[in-house]
Structure formats: C-alpha cells, structure tokens
Amino acid sequence: MESYQLTNEKNLERFHKTLSAKIRNGFVIIEHNEKLPYAVLSKQKKEINHSLHFFLTLITIGIWSVVWICLIVSLSRRKDILVALDEDGNLFEEKCLSK
Numbered sequence: 001m002e003s004y005q006l007t008n009e010k011n012l013e014r015f016h017k018t019l020s021a022k023i024r025n026g027f028v029i030i031e032h033n034e035k036l037p038y039a040v041l042s043k044q045k046k047e048i049n050h051s052l053h054f055f056l057t058l059i060t061i062g063i064w065s066v067v068w069i070c071l072i073v074s075l076s077r078r079k080d081i082l083v084a085l086d087e088d089g090n091l092f093e094e095k096c097l098s099k
Contacts (some may be wrong), residue, residue, distance in 0.1 A: 011089040018083055038084035046075040
C-alpha cells in the first residue's frame with residue numbers, strides 16, 4: 001500500500017497559523033496529530049460577575065438584562081473545536097460536542 005502525502009507545505013503552514021491564532025485567543029490544545037494533521041482545542045468557560053450585572057440591570061431599569069443574558073449564554077459553556085486539513089488540503093474548523 002502506498003503512502004500519499006495529504007498536505008503540502010503551504011497548507012501545513014496555514015494550519016499552524018490557525019492553531020497559533022486560536023491559542024492566542026485563549027484555546028488550549030487537548031489532542032494534536034501531525035501525521036493527519038488535526039488538533040482538538042478547548043476553551044474553558046469564563047466566570048461572570050453576577051452581582052455587577054445585577055447592579056447594572058437595576059440602574060438601567062432592566063435594559064442591561066439583555067446584555068447579561070447574552071453573556072450567560074455565550075460565556076458559560078466550555079468550547080471545544082476541531083481544526084484539521086481534509087484530503088484535498090483544505091483547512092476546516094468544526095465545533096465538537098462537550099460533555
């Protein structure tokens with residue numbers, strides 16, 4: 001069985017640039033494979049200062065509650081993503097299901 005090289009240097013460099021950008025954005029590499037190449041990255045949930053947001057909601061007569069709810073929905077979950085190169089050398093990114 002022959003071994004095919006799935007990626008060229010240009011695509012591999014783009015893959016590594018994407019990984020480094022994700023790491024700068026707060027993601028941590030959980031699993032990494034250079035042979036295929038793919039990486040699973042995770043970003044932990046952020047803590048929200050609920051007392052501050054409650055105070056801002058009271059001051060703005062409830063208007064700030066929209067922002068508070070949006071923060072709760074977007075920041076309260078752990079985010080896992082898969083960054084990989086497919087067979088054609090195209091870079092793609094998918095959300096992974098979290099436990």
